Amino acid sequence: MADMRTQPVMGIVPPSVAEARIAERWPTVAAYPFVSKPAAALQTLAKGLIVSILKLHWLLAAILMIFVLPLSFLIALAAWLMLAPFFFAKILPGFMTRYVLTNKRLMVQRGWSRRIVKEVPLTEMDKVQVVAGSEQPFYTSADLEILSNGKVLLRLPGVDEYEQFRVQIENAYIAWGRKEQPKEQQFPAKAS
Numbered sequence: 044m045a046d047m048r049t050q051p052v053m054g055i056v057p058p059s060v061a062e063a064r065i066a067e068r069w070p071t072v073a074a075y076p077f078v079s080k081p082a083a084a085l086q087t088l089a090k091g092l093i094v095s096i097l098k099l100h101w102l103l104a105a106i107l108m109i110f111v112l113p114l115s116f117l118i119a120l121a122a123w124l125m126l127a128p129f130f131f132a133k134i135l136p137g138f139m140t141r142y143v144l145t146n147k148r149l150m151v152q153r154g155w156s157r158r159i160v161k162e163v164p165l166t167e168m169d170k171v172q173v174v175a176g177s178e179q180p181f182y183t184s185a186d187l188e189i190l191s192n193g194k195v196l197l198r199l200p201g202v203d204e205y206e207q208f209r210v211q212i213e214n215a216y217i218a219w220g221r222k223e224q225p226k227e228q229q230f231p232a233k234a235s
Contacts, residue, residue: 052072058147058219066144066211072129073184074201076177079129085122089115130135133144141197144212149189149197163189163197165220171212174207175197187212 056063073079096107106171132138141152149168151161170190177186177200185205189197189212202208 056146062082062145064143064145065215066129066208068142068199068202068204069133070140070142070199071182071184072087072126072201073179073182076179078125078180079182079201082122082125085125086106086119087181089119089122092118097130098175142202142208144208144215146215149212151197151199151217161197162184166222167191167198168196168212168216168220171209171216178205187201 071079072082077158086192092110092111096104098104099107133140136155137153139154141154143150143157146165148162150159152158153160167193168189172188172190174186176186179185182201182203183205184201184203187199187202187205187209188195189199197223
């Protein structure tokens with residue numbers, strides 16, 4: 044498979060010539076909301092404690108910081124320990140998952156061998172949407188759904204920088220996946 048990220052201009056390899064990788068994402072720990080949401084709340088609490096102390100008078104803040112800083116560190120450490128197994132599972136052979144977008148399809152790959160477990164051709168998808176309520180601003184991630192005729196074809200949990208990846212999927216669909224090309228350009232060249 045050609046890697047379009049090494050091309051000077053992305054998107055110049057048509058699917059009829061070769062399958063070219065456009066983008067790749069690894070799911071974040073937000074793919075496990077049962078542990079990521081409490082851990083994010085703990086880390087936000089630790090940050091909030093420090094920020095609230097810094098808003099006080101500088102002398103009082105310096106005195107209180109002696110006690111609050113170690114406490115905040117312990118709270119954040121508890122969150123990091125909760126997340127550690129899920130974070131390091133991303134590189135274990137059985138759990139490693141990648142979301143790969145090419146000029147022909149969107150794939151979910153597992154393991155070091157990049158075995159394809161699910162895939163959706165660009166020609167079958169209609170819409171890409173963010174799952175309502177799945178956004179986790181702390182991790183800059185959310186779940187994405189690939190739809191066709193109102194039916195969910197594929198769900199990608201915990202996508203990092205989800206809005207950017209959603210736009211990349213939509214652009215790949217517009218460039219290579221549409222069955223019917225537009226009859227007329229929205230902004231024809233002769234109009235400018």
